[in-house]
Amino acid sequence: MKVSDIMSDQVICISDGASLKDAHHLMQTRGVRHLPVISEIDGTLxxxxxHKKMIASVMTMLNKYGQGALERKERYTPITTVMDQDFQHLTADEPLTVVVEYFIENKLGCLPVVDADKKVLGIVTSSDFIKLCRTLLKQQS
Known part of the structure; x- marks a missing residue:
C-alpha cells in the first residue's frame, strides 16, 4: 500500500499571509487539527x-496579555511566526510501511503530501492509519 491509498485529498490549507486568528477560526469552523500553510506567491507548501501548536500559542498569549487582549493579539500574529517551518512531507507513492515507522518514531499527527513542485496533494494523519487498521481488522474477521 502507498500513501495515495489512505491520504485525505480534501485538504484545508491556509495562506502564509494569514493570521493566527484566521487559523484558529478555520480550525474551529472546518473541524480540522492540521493546516498546511501555502505560499501566497506560488502555492507551494x-x-x-x-492544533497543538495553535493552542499553545493562544494559551501563552492569554497568560501573558489576558482575555481582553487575546483577540487583538491573535489577529496581529502572523501565522508564519507560529507554524512549523521545519517539517517533513510525503509523496503520494511512498510505501506505508516506511511512513508508519516515521509516524511512530517522531510522534507526529500529520504529514502533508506534495507533488514534485511542492504543491499540496493531500495529507496523511494518524486518524488515517486508525481507519486503515479498522479496515484490515474487519477483513480478518
Whole structure:
C-alpha cells in the first residue's frame, strides 16, 4: 500500500499571509487539527500549523496579555511566526510501511503530501492509519 491509498485529498490549507486568528477560526469552523500553510506567491507548501501548536500559542498569549487582549493579539500574529517551518512531507507513492515507522518514531499527527513542485496533494494523519487498521481488522474477521 502507498500513501495515495489512505491520504485525505480534501485538504484545508491556509495562506502564509494569514493570521493566527484566521487559523484558529478555520480550525474551529472546518473541524480540522492540521493546516498546511501555502505560499501566497506560488502555492507551494511552506509550513504546517497543528492544533497543538495553535493552542499553545493562544494559551501563552492569554497568560501573558489576558482575555481582553487575546483577540487583538491573535489577529496581529502572523501565522508564519507560529507554524512549523521545519517539517517533513510525503509523496503520494511512498510505501506505508516506511511512513508508519516515521509516524511512530517522531510522534507526529500529520504529514502533508506534495507533488514534485511542492504543491499540496493531500495529507496523511494518524486518524488515517486508525481507519486503515479498522479496515484490515474487519477483513480478518
Amino acid at each position: 511552506v509550513g504546517v500549523l497543528t
